[in-house]
Amino acid sequence: MQKIPLELARSGMTLAQPVSRENGITIVGEGVELTDALIDRLQGMKISRVVVKGNPVQLEGGGASAFDQRLSRLDHLFRGYADDQWMRKVKAFLTNYFRLKAAAQAAAEAAEVEEEAVEPQDEQRSEKDAE
Incomplete structure (x- = not known):
């Protein structure tokens, strides 16, 4: 599980935790596979980070x-x-x-x-x- 900036999220990654707004309302559930359209929508909602399964992004x-x-x-x-x-x-x-x-x-x-x-x-x- 890895928390990454939304800019690094790619189509095909799977969410390890639900994505929620600041007020606690869940936007996207756990286990959903990201698509380009979904990433664009999350950027439009001012979501800055997502938690994805595995370690797809090399942070070193x-x-x-x-x-x-x-x-x-x-x-x-x-x-x-x-x-x-x-x-x-x-x-x-x-x-x-x-x-x-x-x-x-x-x-x-x-x-x-x-x-x-x-x-x-x-x-x-x-x-x-x-x-």
Whole structure:
């Protein structure tokens, strides 16, 4: 089970927990398979995160983004608070936050690269059609 930003959700993933609004009303039940239309609808409802089955998104980055660099510094920043329960919770929250942000950034960059790769193919097709 993995809680991921809705931007990283893909068609075919299965919900591990129901998706609810802030007021507690369930929008989509547990076990429902996500589709592109459902993801678009959830984005329109301002849903930011979903919990999906398994671990479909790799949250460990390659260290290239600013979020990965911040994540790598957390151990150093919290080194003096090993016995403080509150600070351990803060560190765990920040670790999860930076992992999600790094994964979202990596996914956005990958989508951008994929989109750039598709554009030249479309141009080649239109040139062939013009001939």
